[in-house]
Amino acid sequence: MSALPLQLSDVVSAARRIEGGILRTPCRHAQLLGLDLYLKYDNRQETHAFKERGALNKLLCLTPQERERGVVAASAGNHAQAVARHAGRLGIEATIVMPLGTPFNKVANTQKWGARVVLEGQTFEDAKNYALDLSQHDGLVWVSPFDDVLIMAGQGTLALEMLTDWPQIDTLVVPIGGGGLIAGCAVAAKAINPNIEIIGVQSELFPSMKCALEGIEVPPFRGRSVAEGIAVKEPGLLTREVVKELVDSIELVSETQIEDAINFLLDTEKVLAEGAGAAALALVLAHPERFRGKHVGLPVCGGNLDLRQLATCLMRGLARSRRIVALTILLDDVPGGLALSAAAIAEAGGNVIEVQHQRHFGEVTGAQVELHITVETQDAAHVERILETMRARGLKVVSN
Numbered sequence: 001m002s003a004l005p006l007q008l009s010d011v012v013s014a015a016r017r018i019e020g021g022i023l024r025t026p027c028r029h030a031q032l033l034g035l036d037l038y039l040k041y042d043n044r045q046e047t048h049a050f051k052e053r054g055a056l057n058k059l060l061c062l063t064p065q066e067r068e069r070g071v072v073a074a075s076a077g078n079h080a081q082a083v084a085r086h087a088g089r090l091g092i093e094a095t096i097v098m099p100l101g102t103p104f105n106k107v108a109n110t111q112k113w114g115a116r117v118v119l120e121g122q123t124f125e126d127a128k129n130y131a132l133d134l135s136q137h138d139g140l141v142w143v144s145p146f147d148d149v150l151i152m153a154g155q156g157t158l159a160l161e162m163l164t165d166w167p168q169i170d171t172l173v174v175p176i177g178g179g180g181l182i183a184g185c186a187v188a189a190k191a192i193n194p195n196i197e198i199i200g201v202q203s204e205l206f207p208s209m210k211c212a213l214e215g216i217e218v219p220p221f222r223g224r225s226v227a228e229g230i231a232v233k234e235p236g237l238l239t240r241e242v243v244k245e246l247v248d249s250i251e252l253v254s255e256t257q258i259e260d261a262i263n264f265l266l267d268t269e270k271v272l273a274e275g276a277g278a279a280a281l282a283l284v285l286a287h288p289e290r291f292r293g294k295h296v297g298l299p300v301c302g303g304n305l306d307l308r309q310l311a312t313c314l315m316r317g318l319a320r321s322r323r324i325v326a327l328t329i330l331l332d333d334v335p336g337g338l339a340l341s342a343a344a345i346a347e348a349g350g351n352v353i354e355v356q357h358q359r360h361f362g363e364v365t366g367a368q369v370e371l372h373i374t375v376e377t378q379d380a381a382h383v384e385r386i387l388e389t390m391r392a393r394g395l396k397v398v399s400n
Contacts, residue, residue: 004187004241004242004245004246005149005238005241005242006149006152006153006156006183006184006187006238006242007187007191008187008188008191008192010149010150010152010153010156010187011153011156011157011159011160011184011187011188012160013153014053014057014150014153014154014156014157015157015160017056017057017060017061018053018056018057018060018154018157021052021056021060021086021089022045022046022052022053022056023044023045023046024161025040025041025042025044025045025161026040026041026044027039027040027041027161027162027165027166027297028041029166030269032268033285033288034288034292035284035288035291035292035294035296036294036295036296037281037284037296037298038162038165038166038169038295038296038297038298039269039271039281039298039300040158040161040162040297040298040299040300040301041271041300042158042299042300042301042302043271043272043273043274043277043300043301043302043303044303046085047078047081047082047085047109047113047304048078048081048302048303048304049078049081049082049229049274049277049301049302049303049304050078050155050158050181050299050301050302051075051078051079051081051082051145051155051302052082052085052086053154053155053157053158054079054082054146054148054150054151054152054153054154054155054180054184055079055082055083055085055086055143055151055154056082056086056154057150057151057153057154058143058148058150058151058154059071059083059086059087059090059092059143060090061150062092062141066141067090067091067092069139069140069141070092070093070094070095070138070140070141071083071087071092071093071094071095071140071141071142071143072094072095072096072097072131072134072135072138072140072141072142072143073094073095073096073097073131073142073143073144073145074096074097074098074124074127074128074130074131074132074145075096075097075098075124075127075145076098076099076102076106076124076127076228076229076231077098077102077103077106077107077109077110077228077229077304078106078229078276078302078304079143079145080096080098080106080110080115080117081106081109081110081113081304083096083115083143084096084110084111084113084114084115085113087113087114087115088113088114088115093116094114094115094116095115095116095118095131095134095138095140096110096115096116096117096118097117097118097119097120097121097127097128097130097131097134098110098117098118098119098120098127099119099120099121099122099123099124099126099127100119100120100121100122101122101224101228102119102228103228103304103305103306103309104306105304105306105307106304106306107119109304118130118134123221123231123233124231124232124233125232125233125234144236145178145180146177146178146179146180146181146183146232146235146236146239147178147179147180147236147237147238147239148180148238149238151180152180152183152184152187152238152239152242153184154184155180155181155183155184155185156183156184156185156186156187156188157184157188158181158184158185158299158301159172159184159185159186159188159189159297160188160192162297162299163188163189163192163193163297166295166297167193168295169196169295169296169297170193170195170196170197170294170295171196171197171198171199171291171294171295171296171297172185172186172189172196172197172198172199172296172297173199173201173280173281173283173284173291173296173297173298174186174198174199174200174201174280174299175200175201175202175227175229175230175276175277175279175280175299175301176200176201176202176209176230176235176243176250177202177206177229177230177231177232177235177276178232178234178235178236178239179209179235179236179239179240179242179243180236180239181299181301182198182200182239182243182247183236183238183239183242183243183246185198185299186198186242186243186246186247187242187246190246197248197294198246198247198248199247199248199249199250199251199283200243200247200249200250200251201250201251201252201253201279201280201282201283202230202250202251202252202253202279203225203227203230203231203252203253203254203255203258203275203279204252204253204254204255205222205223205224205225205231205255206225206230206231206232206233207219207250207252208232208233208234208235209235209239209240209243209250210250210252212235212240213240213243213244213250218233221233225255225258225275226255226258226259226262226275226309226313227255227258227274227275227276227278227279228275228276229274229275229276229277229302229304230275230276230279251283253279253282253283253286256316256320257282257283257285257286258275258278258279258282259275259313259316259317260282260285260317260320261273261278261279261281261282261285262274262275262278262305262310262313262317263313263314263317264278264281264285265278265281265300266314271300271303272303272305272310273300273302273303273305274302274303274304274305275305276301276302277299277300277301277302277303278300280298280299280300280301281298281300284296284298321379321380322377322379322380322382322383323376323377323378323379324353324374324375324376324377325374325375325377325383325400326372326373326374326375326399326400327372327373327374327375327387327390327397327399327400328370328371328372328397328398328399328400329341329370329371329373329390329395329396329397329398330364330368330369330370330371330396330398331368331369331370331371331395331396332367332368332369333359333366333367333368333369337369337371338355338357338371340393340395341371341373341390341395342355342373343393344386344389344390344392344393344395345373345375345386345389345390347389348382348385348386348388348389348390349378349382349385349386350375350376350377350382350386351375351376351377352373352374352375352376353374353375353376354372354373354374355371355372355373355374356371356372356373357369357370357371357372358370358371358372370398383400387400
């Protein structure tokens with residue numbers, strides 16, 4: 001480890017430096033699904049994400065001349081808010097460049113802290129390149145979201161706190177975007193316990209660090225991720241050096257698995273996590289057998305989830321678990337069909353929440369009507385009981 005750009009001493013110094021400027025968030029031991037999990041709730045920071053750690057450490061190390069020049073950063077949201085908040089506290093002017101698709105709540109919250117926000121580019125890389133241009137043109141100090149030793153050291157304080165609270169943790173599962181969090185955590189954790197297993201998690205849509213270390217090409221851009229905080233096309237150079245040396249494996253999770261983890265935390269822990277903040281748990285939920293018998297540390301590292309996105313996530317989760325189903329019933333176009341269908345659903349204990357008729361499209365004849373009913377249920381088994389009741393009443397359910 002001595003040849004790496006980041007050392008335990010850097011993380012310890014960062015912890016002393018930022019003490020009092022950030023919250024020491026709780027790390028809760030929870031036995032879920034028969035697993036011993038240690039959930040570090042860094043979504044409870046003032047800006048609801050771990051990024052405050054690295055941002056504050058970096059800003060505190062600026063010279064008086066650098067503070068006078070002001071700073072510029074690029075971010076999908078959490079680094080933006082962290083830099084904006086602590087720059088404001090320290091009297092430093094901050095300009096933040098954010099991609100055009102950044103959730104509205106993150107843009108508004110960044111502006112709330114007093115920073116100037118510039119929306120530029122479709123991806124983080126586009127925003128970053130524009131911010132670097134501003135840095136050169138206007139003489140602003142560039143504050144990298146991850147590829148900076150001071151940023152990495154600050155993020156590593158999260159692992160220091162976790163292992164101080166729960167020294168029995170033998171596995172850390174950490175999300176990866178650019179790599180700042182996992183690099184800092186890996187340096188701290190491996191120095192404290194050389195035998196600890198460090199597992200990185202990336203979205204299947206943005207496997208940039210995994211591809212970089214395996215020497216393969218990153219797949220073509222396939223759309224935005226629910227975990228936009230780790231949707232990074234190009235990981236850091238310093239971070240990948242640390243990750244290559246200290247991280248045991250990097251695994252990928254799907255968008256659906258990330259959504260399921262968001263919903264699981266909300267349902268079981270009553271905690272709101274954004275996609276990036278739930279990514280580590282997504283891996284554990286998808287492969288619980290891999291973690292059985294271990295003491296697994298999981299940073300819930302962000303909670304800035306747009307309400308519209310949250311609503312979509314919840315509804316999709318309810319649909320996947322069959323707690324909401326869309327039934328299509330083919331009826332003769334005569335009075336009483338809707339009443340018969342609703343009565344059968346009610347008899348089986350279902351709750352109708354939406355109804356639509358369709359007479360004009362598809363294979364419906366002139367004497368028929370398609371009835372589309374959205375029903376709230378208990379679970380998949382309850383759906384089958386509803387269908388059995390409807391069929392027993394002579395109703396033809398053609399899609400469910």
